[in-house]
Amino acid sequence: MSGYQYYPGCSLKGTGKPYEESLLAVAEALDIRLDELPDWNCCGATAYMAVDELQATTLATRNLAIAAADGRDLIAPCNACWLVLSKTAGHLADDPGLCSVVCGALQATCTIPNGDGPAPLSYDASVPIRHPLDVLVNDVGVETVAAAVTEPLEGLTVAPYYGCQIVRPLAPFDDQYDPVTMDRLLEAAGCDVLGDYPFKTRCCGASQMMTMPDVGVDLVAMLLEDAIARGADVIAVACPLCQFNLEAYQSKAFKRLGKKGRIPILYFTQLLGLAMGLSHRALGLQRSFVDVKPVLAGRSSDA
């Protein structure tokens, strides 16, 4: 069975819904099969790790073990999920004692979802954990993506924003300080990409926007202000938390700057889908808080 397993994570079922919708639509357009990991659980994110390390590791391992039963590469589109799953695989490899405790407990208590009859869940390190940027550039290929583009986004200036957790502390598929995978995909979609956007990998405030918004809003303000100053029409993102922070706190951020401003924050998959001629609805564009019509006017059939 070709294709990939897909780990949505909690955010892609909620505030990050447009990421899931556009990722699935683009995968379908490129004829890539994605099967959702059966009965996946929360990866634990950064919050669980702050409370209990062993339990956080155990939670993430259950997902990896479910994936191991299938064997295909596992795609995690959320930066935080991708990092938690990747780091967990690393911990289990580095610490055989931890691995035997967690794996023993898994085998004793859990079964393979969708299995033929109840079979115990067992972990092995066979399944690579992948981010969609990695898969699109390194498996599918930028040329293949470019070949699927029917309505290039000419004249649309995009600031590519990668966030933290797909380039730090691990950076297995891109440059740690100047990542380019998203740049290349967006160029294939016909966008004018601001490759020298200096805050590509600067923190968006992450969950602090929810817990201590006064602290986080400064970070968001800086990212938005610089992108606009460089002429960006849109900021492209690859993480549901980055997307939400940059979009939902805009009025607060601009107030802090003493300026007026609005800039759409779109997932790179939404931009790729637009260039492939997919409908706004299929890409979840109607779910944007910031109106996308002004920057997309005159493009695609239903703009």
Place this chain on the structure above:
Amino acid sequence: MATEPMIRIEADRDPEFAAWFTGLVGEEKLRECIHCGVCSGSCPLASHMDLGPRKLMYLAREGWADDVLGSNTIWLCTSCYACTVACPQQIPVTDVMYALKRKAIEAGKAPKRHPVAVMAKQFSRMVHRRGRMSEAYLIAGLALRSGVHRYVGMLPMGVNAVRTGRISLKLDRIRRRKELTALLDRVEREREEVAAS
């Protein structure tokens, strides 16, 4: 008039805490810290911190437990890992911050109703019980436990999220909830056995 001492007194150090902290990444590794301050310089939130990451690491390894566990630094860390990749001595500063968060919660030193600690506890409780995190309930619980007044300003955002179908009022959960509970209970038991032996 009561005065605060301006100097630190050797006897106030907590050697047990120092030993625990040093054990996190290994004595040698921590002693390799050259106090270059790149961790503080690269931290996007250092300007909001009472102790920068460098000072925090120093005080922790010397055993000033109360200064460290009572500082706002550990709660401001967003896990962006800028310090970790910048450290010339490869000290995993972000992972150390996680460990300090856990220690502060465990030791009851987290500031009362501090939203970050409240959120972490709320989040882990929800995932422990249901296997998944439901954003609407996380935020509601956070508001109730850390002060509703702090979240009134977020109402328009909530309305937007509902309007665009980006927040679900369904409390999500996995199907194999019983298995998950048994799994977490079992690793917990093994941890207790190891601790007892």
